[in-house]
Amino acid sequence: MAKITSTIWSIDPHTEAKHGILRKYLDAWLPIMARWNGRILYIDGFAGPGEYMGGKDGSPSIAIKAVLEHKANLKSEIIMIFIEANKERYEYLKQKINLFKIPRNIQIEYICAKFADTLTGIFKYLDEQRKGLSPAFVFIDPFGFTGIPMTLIKRIMENAKCEVLITFMYEEINRFIGDNKLWDSLIETFGTDKWKQIISEKDPRKRMKSLHAIYKEQLECGAGIKFVRSFKMVNKVNKTDYFLFFGTNNIIGLKKMKEAMWRIDKSGLFQFSDVTDNPNQPVLFDMLPNYSQLKNILLQKFKGKSVGITELENFILTQTPFRETHYKKQILGEMEKAQPPEIKVKCQTKRRKGTFISDCIVEFL
Secondary structure, eight states, rough: OOOOOOSSSSOOHHHHHHHHHHHHHHHHHHHHHHHHSEEEEETTTOOTTTGGGGGGGGGGHHHHHOOOOOOTTSSEEEEEEOOOOOHHHHHHHHHHTTTTTOOOTTTEEOSSSSHHHHEEEEEEHHHHHOOOOSSEEEEEEESSSOOOOOOHHHHTTTTTEEEEEEOOOHHHHHHHTTTTHHHHHHHHHHHHSSSGGGOOOOOOHHHHHHHHHHHIIIIIIISSSSSSEEEEOOOOTTTTTEEEEESSSSSHHHHHEEEEEHOTTTSOEEEEEEOOOTTTSOSSSSSOHHHHHHHHHHHHTTTTOOHHHHHHHHHHHHHHOOOOSSSIIIIIHHHHHHSSSSEEEESSOOOOTTTOTTTTTTOOO
């Protein structure tokens, strides 16, 4: 991505796709969190001006509209913190957001500073007060790969009910990984120097796969995140620009994010390409998930074994790209109808063939 110096700029299709994921997830996250918590936070760590050329919404506007336009009655106190280090964009953002009619239960805070400095200061204050961070969704969307230390992501995730959505700038990391002047920044971003083993790798696919794997492992092991998913964004010259990493310790959050990602890419590959995006091209049919792939995954894991529906669903949700809605009718139903049957189902309560309730035990024959 070329460095942007203007206050506002044109939006790329993959950025719109990213914002689509953000909006769809916030639509699901807000009512769940507001129902059980008196105060929730939305933090945009690299907020930008709130608008693109042509009047298209930036992430702060998208987040505020998700709150204002939600069908649920969101009664909790919602604190929205927008952090932007560039003074001109910060001032533009304030003017943009001031156009909204904000209800009393929503508190908007603008901070003209660096993301890492701001969050470090917040945590220092909370530590002094012996308090924890309120349930929060933290959107971390930098231009480059600096200023998002893994130690800070770990600090965020040490607080209960916090989640992160991070833009991992693969293209820039891959391009500058051999520049030793940037190694300290890379160590800070990854929380390790394992990425150095990629410097001599010539195969571009292996480089991408390895860097993705190292960052994912660091989010899981270094930052202590239980569930991590990623979504690949491909630019107009058909190169991977960045990955969008989502991290949560709540399985419901994982379920809702996978739903949001599947809406953007119905193939289940979790990727979006500017090259193939054409909003003027009519869609003749929706692409279906690769059910045969999911069936093969289940057979590899469970063939010759019996498994409960809850365990099966959790495996699909946490260990595969598929959603928890993809297996009953499309996989188990067809396997039960097969001649000879490919599964045997036992339930304590009466059920109709082809349905699979929570107390069912499925034996993969």
